[in-house]
Amino acid sequence: MTTTAPPPARPTAIPGPPGHPLLGMANELRRDLLGTMLDGYRQYGDLVTYRIGPGWKWLGPPAVAVYHPDGVRQVLTNPQVFNRRTAGFETLTEMFGEGLLTSDGDLWKRQRRTLQPLFTPQRVAGYTDLMTAEAQRLARSTEADTVVDLHELMQVYALRVVGRALFSDEVDDVATELQRLVPLASDLSIARSMQIVRLPLAAPTVRNLRFTRASAALYAIMDRILARLADRVDTDNDDLLSRLRTARDPETGQPLSPQEIRDQALVFLLAGHETTAGALTFTLHLLGHHPDIQDRVAAGGPDLVRAALLEGMRLYPPAHSTERRAAVDTEILGRPIPAGSPVLVSPWVTHRRPDFWPDPERFDPDRFLGERDRQRPRYTYFPFGGGPRSCIGEHFALLEATVLLSTVLARYRVESLDPQPRVTPLITLRPAAPVRAVLHAR
Template sequence: MAVGADAGVGTGAEVPALAGVPLLGSLLDLKADSLGTYLRAQHRHGDVVRVSAGPPGLRADLYCVFSAEGAQQVLASEAANFRKDNHFYEEVRKSFGNGLLTAQDEDYLRQRRLVQPLFTRRRVDGYAGAVAAETSAVVASWADAPGGVVDVSGQMMHLALRAVARILFGTDVETTAGVVARCFPVITDYVLARGYSPANIPRTWPTPGNRRAAAAMEELYGACDQIIERRRRDGTEAAGEDLLTLLAAARSSDDREFDADELRDQVLIFLLAGHETTATSLCFALHLLARHPEQQDLARAEISRVLGDRTPEAADLDRLPFLGRVVKEAMRLYPAAPVIGRKSVAATRIGGYAVPAGADVILAPWVTHRHPAYWPDPDRFDPGRFTPEAEAGRPRYAWFPFGGGPRACIGQHFSMLESVLALAIILRAHAFEAVDTEIPVSAGITLRTEGPARCRIRPLL
């Protein structure tokens, strides 16, 4: 039984509820602006709020937890009591496979044991060259930008996809990047539509939406399966040291390996989590620096002082602390995973409130990262919030863009490495001025921009 999940938890206070409309509760508000709805819930009712959504008979009660202490309880101290059993994760699992993001129990533990050695700092640092090469190629392409304006949202998505595909697939990057760019939007939109709907028709019914998603999944799965089969057939010496080859060769202590389907599931999850999340961080780091030229100048001065004219390498991550703080502040204001869902196994108390067994529990980094108890003037962009002294003065889970606890993101170091090195190359080559000063966003599987994030660029080299 989880810590706190004892017979007395029912004595906790009743969770305050966000007012909705008759019949549908807050369903329309969540569909129109879920992030704004969660912010409003915290502002009105505090750190534990119940949000009801859907018609009678299909209504869902979401127990929203907004405090750092509550996030730590759900993700770490009582992690065993909060599982990825909710409806949304099931839709992700059915489309992107049962990889590290969605697996549970022994499946998850076995996968983590197999994958963990491939994400040590030393191993990840070896990918710095691929990040630098792909970033330099993107920067070079901006010489032809119409009117000197680039959409950093689309450009960073392209960069992050190219980088993770190159690291995963090595020489097969050209084929796979195109397939992923074509198929992922179709599949993610399908997952979102089903994941946020209180009821869905079977996936097997031949509706236009089902057929589009099935075709995209077939193409994506087929491309991955062909490469996996070729890796297994040709062996590691022919393929080199890309991540897929290492995954195919991974063995656990009981001498088990991934079968072909499990290997594809890991690849799909790495593609999903490894490019959309970093792309979001890079996009908003550039957008925020474009709106704050004084901070951009400080970042560029550090880059010039540390790098001069040389290509950045992994060791430079620790030599560029201000740029690291810029990335962290961008992740605070625009966390790539703005909402995290769990389902409680047993009744418990969070912040003094009773949370029943089987409850859908929502954590919202989007809200916690703006909580005035931890972040004075929370909407202001200020990289100084992430000096070592400032970080030491806040609760551990006031900032958790990578989740936390036993299921913390395995790719944290890679994300920071890629973001800092890519920004160093980009900012050394160009100055940025924001064209779009406000970027509407929404919560998808990851944070999504609703429209362009255009910047006017000025070459510096």
């Protein structure tokens, strides 16, 4: 008589680092978010649990990070199951208002329907001349054979582009304030989101006062710009602000409220220049360390320029990680996820998986050309997110960045002076110090 052994029981507990008995992994994630997540993937695999706090049940379930592209697809394409009602997005709402970046549910659906026509590829293509003019302006004004900070140059370019596209006006007068406030607001937001117990902002703690002052300062900048442009409401300007004022929900005909316009304009101004400036900075830095690739890209036309940009964003994704919350009991990759669990996905980690990206730390734009690019599973690469909440500004950002790269590389040969740059993972990925380079005339 033969017997059949029962199948092995499926493991239920998702592994992860134990962390501190009281703080869990809070200190490690705060001190080195990207390194801690990458170490977690290398040690524990596709799904990793990170406990933040002492593990008491009343604090809720631990966070689960999802590093396999099949799991990323599950999280990003099922907003009814994985929503944005998270500590991180609640904090961003407190800082930046209820714009498209932070809203959720029916409010987000209405905003997305209303704003989507503003960012179609055809509409975005209408900004090509503006972007080209600003790229040429930067190239002409940069002195050859002198040391420059690539991040500073790219911030100038990206801010001028988004200022003209959004307001039909330059915003150079607020650049210095924004360069101080944006990283401060990001740092304060992340710190607040990672507090085990968050007091209401009305509580006059030192942290809360710094947070509310930073938010008020950002809105004060936006209000100054809007006040300056108030007399242009009835003009024929075709900028994004004018489009926001005339946009209507295609289902209900409802316009955006003045507060919604204010919130959307603030997010477009901040995210629209921060993410692109970072992507360009890191891509130019990488090209400056690979002169043979740089020469190929400079001579290779728009497809190769775009491939270099995409590879730069693979290694340095502007949106390095994001989070969701499980609205119901569910599963990811066959493992149970309790309702209420924070769920993290990280392009920084998934973009470095050697099973999908051989020799993952190597800069190789050819990954995004030909058959190699077409055969790669979708969610091995997601610098703009994915699913219904993918970044609405993707076409704008890619066009803006390829125009700048083409213009600069046609005029200059970039020589990077620093080794691999240190990065700061705030709301977006930023260099932790100036990214020095010399631009030599070709």
